[in-house]
Amino acid sequence: MLIPAAAMAQDDAGSAKTLDKVTVTGSLIPQTQIETATPVTVISADDIRARGFSSVTEVLQKSSMATGAVQGAQTSASFTQGAETISLFGLPPGYVKYLIDGRPMSSYPALYNGSDTFNNISGIPVDLVERIEILPGGQSSLYGSDAIAGVINVILKKSMDGAAFSFRGGGYSEGGGGSVRASFADGWTSADGRVNVLGGIQYEERDPIWGYQRDLTKQFNPNGYSPALASRDFLIFSPFTSYKFLDPANCDNVKGLFGGTMDLQNRPGFGDGKYCGSFDTAGYRTIMNEKKSTQVYVHGTFDVNDNVQLYGDALYSHEQVKYHAGSGYMWWGTNRSFGGYFYDPNLDDLLNLQRAFAPEEMGGKNGFNNTMSRDTSKSLRVTFGAKGIFGASNWDYDIGGTYTEYKLSENSYVRFADAAEKFFVDRVLGPQQGLDPYYGNYGVFTPDYAAFYTPITPEEFASFTGRAVTHSKTSDSMIRAQVTNGTLFTLPGGDAGLAVVAEFGKQKWDYAPDAGYLDGSIWGQTSVAGGGKRDRYAVTSELRLPVLEPLTLSLSGRYDAFKASGRNIDKPTYAVALEYRPIDSLLIRGKYGTAFRAPTLSDLYQGESGFYSTVVDYYNCSKLGFSPDDTQGCPALYSSRQYFGTQAGSIDLKPINADVWSAGVVWSPIDRMALTVDYFNWDISDEVTQQSARGLSLQDYRCRTGVDDINSPLCVATMEQVTRNAVGMITEIYTPKINVSNQQLEALNASFNYGYDFGNWGDLSVRASYTEKLRHKYQQYAEDGYVDLLNDPYWSSDPKRKADASLTWLKGNFSATWYTNWFGSTPNYAATFTDKGYAGNRAAKFGSYSRHNASISYRILDGLDVSLMVNNVFNKMPPYDFSYPGTETDPYNSSNFDVYGRAYYVEMRYAFGK
Template sequence: MKSIPLAVAHILATGALTALATHTAQAQDAAGDNQEIKRVVVTGSYISRADQETPSPVQVMTAADLKKSGYTTVSEALRDITANGQGTLSQGFNGAFAAGASGVSLRGLTVGATLVLIDGHRMAPYPLSDDGQRPFVDITSIPMEAVERIEILKDGASAVYGSDAIAGVVNVILKKSFQGTSVTAETGTTQHGGGATHHLGLMHGFDLSDNTNGYVALEYRQQDQILLNQRDGAWTRMDWSADPGGRDLRPGARNSIISNPVTRTPYLQDPALGSTAGAYAFLDNGCDFARRNANQCVFTNTWSQLQPTSENLDLLASLTSRLNNDWTLGLKASYFDSKSQQTIRPSSVPVGSFAGVTAIGPYREPAIVGVIDPGAYTVPASYPGNPFGHAVNIRAIVPDSPFRRTDVDTKSYRAVADLNGTVAGWDVAASLGLTRVETNSTYRGYINPTALLQALNNTANPLKLTGGNSADVMALVTPTVSSKATDELNFIELRASRELAKLDGGPLSLGTGLTFVHKSLNAPDPVEAQNGTVNGLPSAYAIGKENNAALYAELAAPVLKSLELDAAVRADHYDTYGHSYTPKVGFKFTPSSMFSLRGTASRGFRAPSATENGVAGSLFAFNTIRDPILCPVSNPDGSPNTDSPQNVPAQCELSPTYLQTTNKNLQPEKSKSYTLGVIIEPIKNWSTTLDYYKITVDNQIISMSALASFDPLQFATRGGPETVTYGDGSTGTSSVGTIQYISTPYVNGQTTSTAGAEFESRYRFKLNDVSKMTVGLQWSHMFNYNMTLNGKTYNLAGTHGPAIVSGDTGNPKDRAQFTLSYDQGPLTISATTNYISGFDVTDPSNGLTDCDSSLQANNSRWKAGQSPSQYCKVASFTYTNLSMSYQFNKAWTLNGAITNLFDKAPPIDAQTYGGTGINGSSNGTGLAYNPSLHQTGAVGRFYSVGLNYKF
């Protein structure tokens, strides 16, 4: 690798000398060549070529393919591509750090390893990183009407594009020009209620002169939410008590975990009277002690969303001008506004005590604030309806605040100028881009615990638990909280390419370029999270800047008519850590027109992001520990001894807050990528490709807490000595303070290697003079997905691992897509069938090696040791989308679609925590389906119809 800078210099020097020596010969050849071959630039290379089948596997989705998918958004269409795997991000996961966004995870290597480009250029990432760590481009905001095609490069491309292209590239290519005016109106709805979608599109193209064309595209899309209570079926279950050891998780239900559930009827409880009927006082007639115990006070879940409310407004302006015969100027400016509204369970009033809020924010030490001592979170004896004559506990939903809601409004700004021309035989391109993404989040229904306690104990006008409180009081108890996060990415690119010499198979071509990219992320958490006044707000922040300068070069050498050799190399410099060098080589051997053999080998890297080496932090829950100082004595079997006079029982089974911190000494993740495949074209219009891939990522950046050597006590931050209660009931001042939080920095400590095969076959044939058929099949199979951690390798292919990544999406081995399209004159009918294989619920990388421990890890549906075996596997999922278009004349076209034609329900996934939350903070249980893989099943059959008018 040390020789790579010399290799770059050698390629450039050789190219310059060769160009000088062959300049005259090329001029003579050009004069005698009367046949112009159309050449294109394919994603993964900046050298134009005649053959779109390059040494690298590239999947192309045209605008027509997007329409035939039956979907109305780019994110929905990309969700179904077979190369999208573990770690994909869906808007359906309302507990995500990156709420409101969607991302693609090629090869299952997370959204952070997939580079998303627009017109071959970088775009500013979503300001809220996946899992608080991985930056990615939000594909939710990309308008569908302006897309010309999407090219998906399925091998490593760091040598050409740099960081983030470890798993591949998704290049969204927008229309370069447009003539006339096009108006599109579409509407649709689900069969089972909710999810009504309305879509309007307008494109107008114009000529300012013979050499200048421009267009403006305006698109609006509005989608209603789908609520859990609008669906039924096994996957929507909340009452699992019919299973042996199962629990009733309906709101207001009593089970083996929750003995005093919160019902719609608020009630008071005197803990001194135990659990007898006399210990409770219900504040209205909606429930009583006997009915509560019989689970007759359960109430409807009216907040859990299967699909959030969303709204998109997109404006794109494009201008292309031919300055002369050699130079073209392209200008694009866009404004994308994406809004979504996500809800979770209403807040409950704390019972007896409150553990406080860990205040966290930039440039400050975390601290636990707002602790309400045991017994202090009560209503006084004078509270209306309190018959006990002294302060008692409360069981109630915070009144007049139906649910916690987050409104996310993301505005994306992009302005790019491209200048293309020729200078002394070189094809030259210069680009300047300014991009910015701004996410404004508004949180409603989250409580200020201190203000709530004060309002409950206000003797003159106490907060009414039965509702009917003034807006002024509720503004203090559940204040509206806002935050703003921005991410900017600006770039300058200079590229040049030319033919150096004529080889037997065609021109030897050199491409080279310089790029400079500046990134700036400013994503603080809300002020109320920084000072700890409001509970439950997002507890992650990231601030940082980065400059990246790079030089790259590539050669395309068709040494024979049957053999093409490609090579590329790139040198990057980052001001945050230093240098990276990445080479790539490829070949394509075509012994006959019907058969080609191709392959690539490359190295790649992912630079540490601002969330990993900037000013950043996030809170998370992790292992329960014993504090050996405040709980020095344990039982002989190692279990906590809560009776010892030397022990503080609360510190014997401690669940401290963990603070994820950054590390300035991080090195980039490094990858090795290999592909080997064949292209078979036995007859005209029938093409088949089969490619093997293997990608290994070393030096992966993970939390130090994942290492076996991690000792949390070495990273513990304590408060000052305080009054504590010991196991024998005595009190005293502790020798040290209790653990406030445990820091865990990022480290380079993991390796992931995945291998598999990609198959694609497409055949277009005529049925008669007026009709034709297109048949296509894409299939991705994963041989292995090996994660090496702490010196041990785990194969996670076909399991739920790694469960800690991106909402626990699961890792199926197979995905397939079968397409069938029929055209007869003005009529086109298309069907697309998608298949996702089943997988088991275990995650060996997280110590979850059996079904029961896996199902217990992320939910509380069953008692430990009693998880039913039928839920140990997540079943396969197959669904079909049908679309139709009929062109009445040159002006009018009718479109229609039915997604999930056969109304297939999603399979039960009882392990994932990425499903819609049903119990919020009460026990963290999520709905038993997987939105990242099976969202189409949750939506159900969806009908849409639209009209397009062109003039």
Template structure:
């Protein structure tokens, strides 16, 4: 009794004991063991006894989650059949919102899917997807804190407001707990790396019915080790040498070559990456086979272990030993709750949670000398770019001039460029990302004056601390090289290394506080049932403070994270009417009015129906308006750099062909950096969605739903580059430099053009174009009760995209279903037409076995919306990858194969309270198919789709665990 009193008092103090407003609806189904009662389900404001609603809702129970064999919510939700193009996974380590995971229902990006916790809005991740789209990081939410997850696959802005265009994911946390539970488990991959450990404990006291209260606390620890790219480089999708596949060897140190029939280099397109042994290269020297880069006389290797003839040898190249397929992460999570019956049907619920995630994310090989592509840093402040800050006068070393310390001089007789790995500096640009999510929420519900009252108030915050390492302060580097204080062969003073490659950090915060109040009641009898009304109001204040890192602000270091500083206030009122004019017909009409401080107001109505002429068959459908409000990243003080598909320089290579006389060869496939500019005059995106479905239960224990959807999103907020027809960026160019030009006869010559290559271009956000998508989603479940032989259950969830069309402002229509696109808004994460998840389970006595198969269909690597219409060049056209630069891309790389993985989970109850669990993920060790069009993967080395095929890159994974309940 003493323990109970201490726990209750502690939780009461922690929450402040305030009896304040409670949960917005969508609080979902009742806890097991409660008496059958009316509940509010996701997508409606009015309570009901039938949980099969007029809108399609997929429910993942706590038992479903445990049977999945997964160890994180991010992994679980990524496999949803309805999750499509634009999904953000932890394998996409080069993303703006690195380390986080976001869900993209119907392939309409993470910005069009609203994620709620307990039916309430929460603070989004401080870094936006593609520096633009706000989303909730689901990777920080622990397994053991979840009661269930509702996935509403329907437009729901009339109920929930902005962002609910494609649907809603409502993660419902535990409401109460009695007794205790301890869980420990561990596992690892067959091919190395990825060891995972998880432990959790929870305990609760008090019975709501008999004691009038319940108090509980649960804590979870999870650690997942990294999988490096070198752990998988025996597979083609993780091998840089593409020569055996008809392409180039893009290992660090290899020029981008064309090869003859005997595999000998006959010409080069220039240097793609840089060798481990530092060397000087004379770009104006004598040519061999039309190229100066193939003449050994133009090289001066500064390390005697390497020379031109050993240029391709293993000891003369840099392997990517730091790149991550899966980042190292560590989670620590605590959830505490207290529920108290107040009398007269009133109930108070209080929750507090702290979810912390630490991850190490790779950004690619960066600590190399790369003067050819560097023309001086720039400063990005308040969306305005100031060029030439800390600019370097020249990156060439004159003939006879010293090159750093150690007595090394340029002996090539002409100005030369320095290439190679920078000694003593970690060869990887990395971001140690620590994210802490805190949430305090109070719920109250009861009845007053004939109204059922639900209210809620809460404070949420996500704070991310990023530590940068491996980045190069270019002005400091060339200053040290020119004054002789930096030795290119190593043995440098730590103080010099810290100056050249400084360690620095940044703090980012995102806050959202909310207030919800809803009242509902039956007004009168109408037809075969009551006419019910629900009315409510919502308010939230959001602040985002994600400033640029100080070294980026001063122009010393480039390519860190984007920045966003801004806020928004939203006030809304909404209502819903529900009626049963016929016994078999249920009708809903709802509407919402929102006012945003960032742009103005939106009005979004919706109507739904469900008709069940018999118990075996029913029909449902609806129409809904929706919107996505412009967020601080789009209208506030924000800025970022981005690149996407390769394009020809309009001046230096106007026809895009390296064989045309007078074309600068290295200008025919450039991926220029763009500076993203905000636009305070943006209007919200607007959508109209339709759905029509069937609900079938022909026999007992067999149920199925089949739903058709059609969504049109207009007035889309996109960057002008790649989306606004006729948009010609104003390139800011580097100074001209000697380089190779085509002579039109298969050879090259060295010259200096009138203009240099682009340094960057500006691209503002604009409202333009639209997207139309339609598809069919099915959920089928069957339970076969076999008496003493046990129970067999089968569930199929499948989604088929009928059409996905992107319409430009000039009326041009691109069909995206089954392609890589739209890569500009989807991160080239792929847009397969079909995804499915099939689960087969068997229970007999203490044995519970589940097998889950996840299927993703094939798709092409083309993206016509960015000009990627040729199988000869889709790697460069769409993903900007240079696997086949200078050669014709083989036709078999124009398509990404289908991918299926099977997961097995087995639970055996050793005793009433002790259970043993074993799981194998990717049982058949399926490797991911090669995808040359994506850039949404672990690094430039890998050629697989991390958003769709991450399980294949991880490989077969084994885990075991024990659970004890008391």
């Protein structure tokens, strides 16, 4: 149930001391009030099942507060395509602090977008979750670094009456994505009640969804503003005279590739315009990962006596995901192998060859399956400790240690540079015959062009391809001690409370890519690299003061210090919160505090690493008469300019700092009815980010054409980062990690919950949550103006508004839930492609968008429940974006939408002994 409610940061079931008060997430001090100064949204295990959610990731991504776009399975060739995360309020994924049972999760070893540390939440076993708590706003005064956007606390089950087994299976009506999940858990309590043990296991398998299984993604855009254009799978081109078609067989030899869809194609305006290509290569990539995962969980407690309890738990996860970036990332060309071009004396021209590899060349029907990337992760989390009471006093204690580690193995299919170059020299180019007569820089070859336009065998393909494995690991060890007194002294409003916490820990990160990515022996690919460690220390205190019966004041403060490479990075944070209850049914609350994010280990220790990508060279396109909002006709030499990017960390980075405050009301006039409204305000400075290559190219254009002052600090910095060669073409772009100036965000979150018992007609409950971003501005440099992330679609396509709601009816052994997820208008592609925003050519907005889930459950007999769930009941697909060109593979915004369609699931749950 998506309601602000009481939630225990660390479950007290079976504790040595029975308390009427509970520990609420957002506070360290036990209390009796359900609602406090800090809003908390709670999603129970029953809600997860009733709404049809299949994973913790889906639960969180559907939350109304998750308004920001994130990379994932639909983002082909991203650095973390196999991972899952969320963005709260459109802030970076790394601004969320993730906890399991109140203790921090270990970071994912690979870097989000090749640059940022974040958490992968795909390995949490959803069937073993008791509830999930979302605590929005800056929370560093209690939880330390990373808690800028908020805190998410996943509470796993702690006790059970007997054993439970569940099985769930289903798939998608459009094909692909079929899955099965089974789980088993059992609890045991000793006869004297002193020992409590719970164990559980969850196993899941899921098939991938391929682009060719969906109408929107199976081919290049047939309904764009420009004609659909096939991929350039066999192409010869010159930087000076554009395309050259030199196939004596007119593509007849390759027509059987890509399922028989290859043919002679033409792109007007590109020389002779002819090449061999297919409209269907766009579908040869995964848009949902294949997945196999197993999680094992054990929790136990032992009451030594009335004052002391020992506790421990362990969570192990093994997960393998498989995915394919597509034929656009499985190709070969001379531009990378031979320094840019080769010279053909018979044509007196500098040329390049490029060709994609088809599934038939990789091994027949399963060719692309054979070349999928495999990410295998193993994570372990172990906690041991003791808690209890100091003698007959009012002082409680909790002392424990937690160790977490995350190991990742990325097994990718690659092309080996030397072997590929030798193969194509022997087969197509022939021996080199010196250097070109014009520049004396490019090799001279007289190719056998007929051989170039000829398929290769799977054996030949295997001769220059294989697998490269990258290993990475993070670990975090922590010793934590807390003392608490919930009745420190008495004030007019009740008992004051105090909590003090001390922490010490060690953190490590190591990312060791296959050597071939860094030394160039792997063709066309590179990687990030780095590693480091640091010690961390923290002291936290919280004081709760019921000043008057209706008024409570809470104060919290924390000091964090990180020691890395002889440098001490420290930060104090604090918060002041007020609760005012003029009447029993009304709470007025407010909070002000500071938050921060320390430079992560990757921020500090990421080595200088490179990547290949493409960018529009807006400046050179403008010289040919193409404006930034319409570069479709600009030659590929400029409109899809390949460049080498570099990035690196810095030991001198500063912490990210934030001032965050909130104010709200909770009104509950009758039983089972509550309305909450909360306002949040962030002012974030000194952010660490990697600059945008596309933004740098556009800014370079603005500086060189006089739109902006070429002597301004912004232009000087931009032109130093964008490197051009002697003929003025982009060759390198440096996108470093920097502390940028400022980001400001205002957001509103409201929820409504109502329930009514109709007697013989059953029980009805309604729950709804709504989030609206009121303002979101970003300033990259102190000398620059603010970018409006909320209203300027060039900088952000996130929705301003998002909501979800559920209606549940319970009657006897029967229950039914209807769930709706909604978000407001979003920009089309044309609006995001130019700095003119909605004034640009073809720019427009899409209307609001919603999807609906339905579930029905029935208890067949005591302990046995059967459920049918239908997600996306109306099989709603993304709105078709006609402002994309015909060269686009996905004519929709994959950051806001997915093309998975309607899903069906059947679930059986049996509780033994019920």
